[in-house]
Amino acid sequence: xxxxxxxxxxxxxxxxxxxxxxxxxxxxxxxxxxxxxxxxxxxxxxxxxxxxxxxxxxxxxxxxxxxxxxxxxxxxxxxxxxxxxxxxxxxxxxxxxxxxxxxxxxxxxxxxxxxxxxxxxxxxxxxxxxxxxxxxxxxxxxxxxxxxxxxxxxxxxxxxxxxxxxxxxxxxxxxxxxxxxxxxxxxxxxxxxxxxxxxxxxxxxxxxxxxxxxxxxxxxxxxxxxxxxxxxxxxxxxxxxxxxxxxxxxxxxxxxxxxxxxxxxxxxxxxxxxxxxxxxxxxxxxxxxxxxxxxxxxxxxxxxxxxxxxxxxxxxxxxxxxxxxxxxxxxxxxxxxxxxxxxxxxxxxxxxxxxxxxxxxxxxxxxxxxxxxxxxxxxxxxxxxxxxxxxxxxxxxxxxxxxxxxxxxxxxxxxxxxxxxxxxxxxxxxxxxxxxxxxxxxxxxxxxxxxxxxxxxxxxxxxxxxxxxxxxxxxxxxxxxxxxxxxxxxxxxxxxxxxxxxxxxxxxxxxxxxxxxxxxxxxxxxxxxxxxxxxxxxxxxxxxxxxxxxxxxxx
Numbered sequence: 001x002x003x004x005x006x007x008x009x010x011x012x013x014x015x016x017x018x019x020x021x022x023x024x025x026x027x028x029x030x031x032x033x034x035x036x037x038x039x040x041x042x043x044x045x046x047x048x049x050x051x052x053x054x055x056x057x058x059x060x061x062x063x064x065x066x067x068x069x070x071x072x073x074x075x076x077x078x079x080x081x082x083x084x085x086x087x088x089x090x091x092x093x094x095x096x097x098x099x100x101x102x103x104x105x106x107x108x109x110x111x112x113x114x115x116x117x118x119x120x121x122x123x124x125x126x127x128x129x130x131x132x133x134x135x136x137x138x139x140x141x142x143x144x145x146x147x148x149x150x151x152x153x154x155x156x157x158x159x160x161x162x163x164x165x166x167x168x169x170x171x172x173x174x175x176x177x178x179x180x181x182x183x184x185x186x187x188x189x190x191x192x193x194x195x196x197x198x199x200x201x202x203x204x205x206x207x208x209x210x211x212x213x214x215x216x217x218x219x220x221x222x223x224x225x226x227x228x229x230x231x232x233x234x235x236x237x238x239x240x241x242x243x244x245x246x247x248x249x250x251x252x253x254x255x256x257x258x259x260x261x262x263x264x265x266x267x268x269x270x271x272x273x274x275x276x277x278x279x280x281x282x283x284x285x286x287x288x289x290x291x292x293x294x295x296x297x298x299x300x301x302x303x304x305x306x307x308x309x310x311x312x313x314x315x316x317x318x319x320x321x322x323x324x325x326x327x328x329x330x331x332x333x334x335x336x337x338x339x340x341x342x343x344x345x346x347x348x349x350x351x352x353x354x355x356x357x358x359x360x361x362x363x364x365x366x367x368x369x370x371x372x373x374x375x376x377x378x379x380x381x382x383x384x385x386x387x388x389x390x391x392x393x394x395x396x397x398x399x400x401x402x403x404x405x406x407x408x409x410x411x412x413x414x415x416x417x418x419x420x421x422x423x424x425x426x427x428x429x430x431x432x433x434x435x436x437x438x439x440x441x442x443x444x445x446x447x448x449x450x451x452x453x454x455x456x457x458x459x460x461x462x463x464x465x466x467x468x469x470x471x472x473x474x475x476x477x478x479x480x481x482x483x484x485x486x487x488x489x490x491x492x493x494x495x496x497x498x499x500x501x502x503x504x505x506x507x508x509x510x511x512x513x514x515x516x517x518x519x520x521x522x523x524x525x526x527x528x529x530x531x532x533x534x535x536x537x538x539x540x541x542x543x544x545x546x547x548x549x550x551x552x553x554x555x
């Protein structure tokens with residue numbers, strides 16, 4: 001015999017009300033319903049669909065099933081196996097998804113005292129996501145997170161976000177703590193001028209960022225994007241040398257295939273051919289480029305850092321000899337080139353670049369817009385490689401991309417070089433209206449809290465070998481010519497269609513959509529960088545979906 005115990009009376013906002021209860025065996029102990037914070041998931045749901053009629057959803061703690069009862073006929077119309085002990089149910093705002101709090105406690109067979117069973121495995125607790133339309137358990141996700149990281153296509157299909165937005169949403173989308181922080185902040189301080197003044201949370205955020213980077217004496221200049229961060233870093237580098245009496249140091253050295261945003265400075269120092277060709281008349285003078293490091297003949301299918309290619313750093317010595325060190329202000333590189341397709345630095349390459357820059361008094365700028373805040377399983381790529389730059393650009397994951405924010409981390413002595421004039425004077429003639437915007441700063445504080453509380457940077461490090469093993473299993477699949485990976489990022493190089501560059505990747509991208517995957521494509525390359533809150537199972541499912549997509553595209 002079963003008895004009905006009400007755990008909530010939330011009405012679904014769809015035609016026909018639905019109330020949600022938990023069924024408990026008469027002999028079972030009563031359990032309180034989970035709090036909304038524990039059981040509610042971020043509001044990423046299926047597109048609404050008209051229900052057949054008023055329905056009642058009840059969970060059976062003994063069997064672990066969800067029963068769907070049609071109230072008109074008073075019959076059970078479907079049963080959804082949940083696989084774990086259900087402890088409460090909530091409904092999505094549009095009434096199309098149920099979030100069922102699931103416990104890791106083992107089921108007690110009839111006649112067995114639960115006290116004799118092993119203690120509950122709380123690490124197995126989760127949220128069961130049930131599709132109300134299909135009456136199907138979609139998956140189980142960790143309590144308080146949403147590793148599905150869904151985007152919705154126009155026709156309402158659910159898509160796994162394989163690139164964390166654009167490398168920028170490691171917490172997934174609409175994380176409740178980030179959303180709450182933004183809502184609270186807009187009621188408190190919706191804007192604060194960034195010229196000649198600031199607001200305290202911005203200074204606190206700067207302190208947190210440099211401490212996370214392991215350089216607590218460094219300083220931060222806030223901007224609104226990665227592109228602005230790069231242009232700001234270039235200005236700081238040139239102005240720094242001028243402040244020290246070396247005004248001739250104006251040249252910037254970038255790298256082929258490098259991507260540093262879409263500002264004029266970033267395009268000039270970047271190595272993306274299409275950008276450089278289209279906007280050539282506007283590019284800044286005094287720029288040269290190092291060769292890129294990807295050579296498939298020497299490093300195809302490398303796992304992590306390739307062993308070949310450190311000698312390419314010596315090209316910097318050649319450029320110094322060509323231009324003279326007295327004319328070079330800075331070298332800017334991405335520690336791992338992301339936008340061009342996860343080009344991983346050879347072992348020893350970054351170390352040698354650092355040595356040459358130090359030798360000639362050249363500032364080294366790391367563009368960590370993609371790698372910053374945990375993508376490699378360390379706070380920054382500088383920590384991962386144990387190579388320290390003089391300036392670091394960041395953006396994207398600093399606040400989970402919820403509100404535009406970026407910045408530049410500078411060595412303290414670079415900052416102090418500007419602090420030589422009167423106290424009332426402007427030290428650095430640069431800034432933006434929205435620098436350190438209060439909403440962006442609040443979102444960043446919440447994001448850093450979540451990264452720490454949920455150990456998500458450590459989780460990214462734990463998932464990195466899972467992704468490496470899974471993605472390299474695609475070797476030998478149709479069209480695949482190379483696979484690269486580092487941290488929680490990977491790229492799959494494809495054989496091009498003769499005379500139609502880029503078409504193959506588009507075709508695989510389209511097939512991946514049919515598999516419920518939103519991947520990033522560029523040129524002949526597919527890139528993946530799943531959210532840190534993903535599970536090993538979801539990474540495996542992502543790769544298997546890509547496998548099917550590759551096989552579905554004709555040669």
